[in-house]
Amino acid sequence: MSQLVVGQELAGSEFTINRKLLVDYADASGDQNPIHQDEDFAKSVGLPDVIAHGMLTMALAGRYLSEIAGSEKVISFSAKFIKPVVVPNNIDVKLAVSGKVLEINDGLAKIELTAICNDVKVLGMAKGVIKL
């Protein structure tokens, strides 16, 4: 990892979210809520379409943090789920994640994360703390 400095904008990463990934994440996480897999069910509860698990979006943002430092260095991670990631059938939805170094203190760096899908911020107050 190169030296981080406060205020630094970190290179972004792009992740692809599609229906297959939602099924795979449901299997890996145990979250089988049908709003993440079943279009008819999702619409029946007032959603525009199947939506991604908020925790999948957060897991991908966590993957971005791990790219910066290595997953063993991530000691704190938080986010609000402010907008759903809608995943239509047969579409690869792109999630763009980027970071900015907010603070460096006592060998820890606080990174502010931005996660954008179709020009909309989907995570709010997303922050990770990594060991340097």
Next chain:
Amino acid sequence: MLNPDLVGRTFTSADSVTVTQESISKFAGVIGEPNTNIAPPTFSISITLDQSQKLLQDSGLDWTRVVHGDQRFEINRPIVAGDVFICSSTIESARNVAGNEIVSVRSDLHSGSVLVVSTWSTLVVRA
């Protein structure tokens, strides 16, 4: 409607959960994480979700109406295969805002007496 008497109570799982290499590799694989020697930062949700669902269902909340509001992880050390956890969950607060019930749940994963990961979830139960 959540029974207000449940706020502040801690529920501890009767059974321990053993983390398998397969479960770590599967979770890491889905998000494209090449390091499978340790669990990715949000892996613990796969352990705590089940527990918090049971807790809230037992508390009278309709899980099918639950929306995830926010999530926080404090990771004291990475989770590794072979970890044996006892999960305890506490309803830290419950309040009603515009007919929606907003419930904060903290879940702790202990390995023996060592607290390995704490997570906080805010769940919104839609009216």
